[in-house]
Amino acid sequence: MAMSGKQTPADKERRARRFEALFRATHARVLAYAVRRAADREMAEEVVSETFLVAWRRFDAVPGEPLPWLLGTARKILANQRRAARRRAPDGPDASLDGIEIRDSAPPISESLAERDAFAKAFAALGDRDREVLSLLAWDGLRVQEAAKVVGCSAAVFSLRAHRARRRLLKELHATGHSLGEGEKRPPLAERPGTTEGR
């Protein structure tokens, strides 16, 4: 454990202040990561709490760039939660990523909804690893180097995984009749009126 009985009160105070700064800088990102992947909000909050509890106990091991370390810790805790859920319902879905909901706060645009639906289905058809790689980049907004640290591989390996995952996503989209290739007449979703990126 990082906490040591040899710490002076001043040391403890400094440590607490540093942790507080880390917490305030990263809590929202860790919570968002957990909410996206946990079965429900309650589970997400449990994951976040344990993540920061681990960070506090092992504060000396937290690197200067803490977010990938925190998300990597949350990832393991989530894996554990899913494992426990599988024991409860062996035939149930493996992860909440399977249940992506189409949320539409923008004005109803049937074409846009259809494309989003196709995207969601194609994404859901991918394997766990492909979905994780793509979501770390697109949803959590991580750079390749950061995302690689979350899953515990080199940046080069992660880039390769991302490349392959995109290729498989394209293949799934093509299988449903959707193409995002160059020269496509239809503009991408974010360029259409009434849609937002929501981030």
Added chain:
Amino acid sequence: MKTARERLEVGLREIDPLRARKPEAETGAEELLASILADDHPSQRGGAERRRFSGAKSGARSPWFGRRLAFAGPLAAAAVAATFVGLPGSGSDGVPTLPALARAADVAADQPPADSAARYAFMKTRSTSSSVTVASGEAWITVQPEVTEVWLASDGSGRVRTVTERAHWAGPGDRAAWEAAGRPPFMSHGWGGSSQQSDLPQRGTEVPPSASALAATMERVSLSQLPTDPNQLAELLQREAEKEANGYSIAVRTLDLAAVLLNDPQASPELRAALYRAEGLIPGVEYLGPVSDELGRRGVAVGAESSNSGAPTLYSLIFDPSTSQVLATQQLVREAPSALPEDDFPRVESTLFIESGGVDELGERP
């Protein structure tokens, strides 16, 4: 014109589960931060009392304790997803303790008296244990569930029935690893799917080796002799745990024992209340926060960390403070042994307390 890759990124952001949601309100963030920081200030949590017991010296061995603790190890409790760290609190008798334990103690004290008229105390648990196999450069884990039912009379006689369920892979990666290793034979003890029943002799005869750990730990030779003063009980628990530690931390051992005693239908409300309060006085026992056990039952966990197995492991006792019912003991192995991929951890083993109560016949259930 965007490239196909850029369009993919846009499309992926469109299906972000958080898209179009209002920013997640960080409810509880400040409370979480405050509680984590409070965890490092023992003086705010009855630290003086806790330190008082850390130097407790071993006394004479209670006749019943040695036998209980000798079998307590396999029930080693453990921990799981922790949430909020406990804030300072105290029980109604003024003994500083963790608030969740204090609440459970208050509820336990108000429970009806134990059913001492029943001939047998019955308890049913379901436990899971993991086995790691390493071969041909691969490593995999199998999980073995086991259901145990115990009927125990005041004279020590009774019955133990154990159903060993079929073992299963911990996950798809484990089966893949086994196949990559060339599908070597393992599980020399079989894959389970069997049951065993044995009768327990009256007290005075050693419990046979085949008897379950649960039977031994719940043997209530002298429940009535246990002190109901939390301070005295905490000292007693620690003294005995120290003698039978076998590499476990004292705090972990006391959790094991408390779990079984709290589930014993013959334990009086006063004893159960004292057990909850006493656990809050054991150095190293911390509040871990709200959790769900493997049956999905909501509770809170207290626990302690130990590296007795060579890997950092968090042991916990999960209970429902609103009913004072013990739900489970669990152990969370936090880091993978070098042979296993990091992705496979943490791992959890557990003992779920399914049912307990007084019955009059062997084989009868409450």
